[in-house]
Amino acid sequence: DQQVKQNSPSLSVQEGRISILNCDYTNSMFDYFLWYKKYPAEGPTFLISISSIKDKNEDGRFTVFLNKSAKHLSLHIVPSQPGDSAVYFCAAKKKSSGDKLTFGTGTRLAVRP
Amino acid sequence: EAGVTQFPSHSVIEKGQTVTLRCDPISGHDNLYWYRRVMGKEIKFLLHFVKESKQDESGMPNNRFLAERTGGTYSTLKVQPAELEDSGVYFCASSQVTSVYNEQFFGPGTRLTVL
Numbered sequence: 338d339q340q341v342k343q344n345s346p347s348l349s350v351q352e353g354r355i356s357i358l359n360c361d362y363t364n365s366m367f368d369y370f371l372w373y374k375k376y377p378a379e380g381p382t383f384l385i386s387i388s389s390i391k392d393k394n395e396d397g398r399f400t401v402f403l404n405k406s407a408k409h410l411s412l413h414i415v416p417s418q419p420g421d422s423a424v425y426f427c428a429a430k431k432k433s434s435g436d437k438l439t440f441g442t443g444t445r446l447a448v449r450p
Numbered sequence: 451e452a453g454v455t456q457f458p459s460h461s462v463i464e465k466g467q468t469v470t471l472r473c474d475p476i477s478g479h480d481n482l483y484w485y486r487r488v489m490g491k492e493i494k495f496l497l498h499f500v501k502e503s504k505q506d507e508s509g510m511p512n513n514r515f516l517a518e519r520t521g522g523t524y525s526t527l528k529v530q531p532a533e534l535e536d537s538g539v540y541f542c543a544s545s546q547v548t549s550v551y552n553e554q555f556f557g558p559g560t561r562l563t564v565l
Contacts, residue, residue: 339492369551380454380541380556381493388551426493435506436481436548440493 340364341429343441351449356414358444360427363408367429371438372401372412375424384425385412417448452476454557456542462563468530471560475524475544481505482525483545483554484517488538496540499525500548511536532564 342361350356358372368389373381387394387401387410394401400413414421427441455474463469475482484496496515497507501522510517514533519525529536539561543554 341492373556378558380543380558382556383553386551428493436498436545436552436554437483437495437506437509438485438493438554439495440485442490442492 338363339442340367341427341439341441343427343444345444346442347445347447349447349449350417352419353416356412356417356421356446356448358412358414358425358427358446360410360412360441361408362410362427362429364429364431364439365405365408366431366433367439368432369430370401370403370410371428371430372399373426373428373440375426375443381426414446417446419448419450422446422448454542454544454555456540456557456560458560459558460561460563462565463532464565465534466531468528469532469562471527471529471540471542471562473525473527473542473557475542476546476555479544479546479555480522481545481548481552481554482519483543484525484527485541485543485556486538487541487559488535493541496527505548529562532562534564537562537564 371386372384375381424443428438482499487493495509498505499519539559543556545552
């Protein structure tokens with residue numbers, strides 16, 4: 338039973354435009370949500386996170402939005418750059434489950450020059 | 451500062467053989483995690499060490515998998531005997547503190563192929 342879902346396996350965006358990556362979750366007990374970015378042959382790298390008590394967190398070109406009632410979060414990248422081309426994983430944690438991350442299947446973002 | 455390192459980067463073995471994967475966490479990180487990604491699917495948690503103790507091994511698939519972290523430094527993950535469904539990329543991660551807000555730093559992974 339997959340508790341974190343990324344229903345779009347891929348996304349293609351023009352350089353300079355906004356990229357919006359979506360993530361849905363089923364477990365209302367998640368306390369913390371994270372986005373990881375992964376380049377080929379490398380491990381995932383932490384990008385940005387948000388606590389369940391907030392609805393928005395911004396860091397430079399990256400903003401994460403959380404809609405708890407819809408159990409949905411999204412990552413906005415604006416403006417998108419070719420170097421943003423990677424696989425993006427949504428992940429979640431529960432305080433009651435210790436430290437483990439529950440990941441989605443990832444969305445491959447391609448930013449066209 | 452060196453990041454999380456994993457060895458080997460690739461391993462190709464036949465069904466029934468044994469493979470041992472190694473992870474060296476970032477120096478000073480007490481927490482060490484193993485995850486696995488089967489092709490095209492999500493990255494799944496396997497287990498979590500705090501120093502040399504297993505904090506959570508709820509994600510270990512079965513008793514063919516054995517993880518150790520003697521002395522609380524590097525960790526090994528042994529698969530014996532390997533089956534076809536064990537193929538995937540095995541990631542190791544480490545973090546300094548145990549907290550829902552901590553950042554886990556990932557290694558590059560070991561790609562295991564079982565033929």
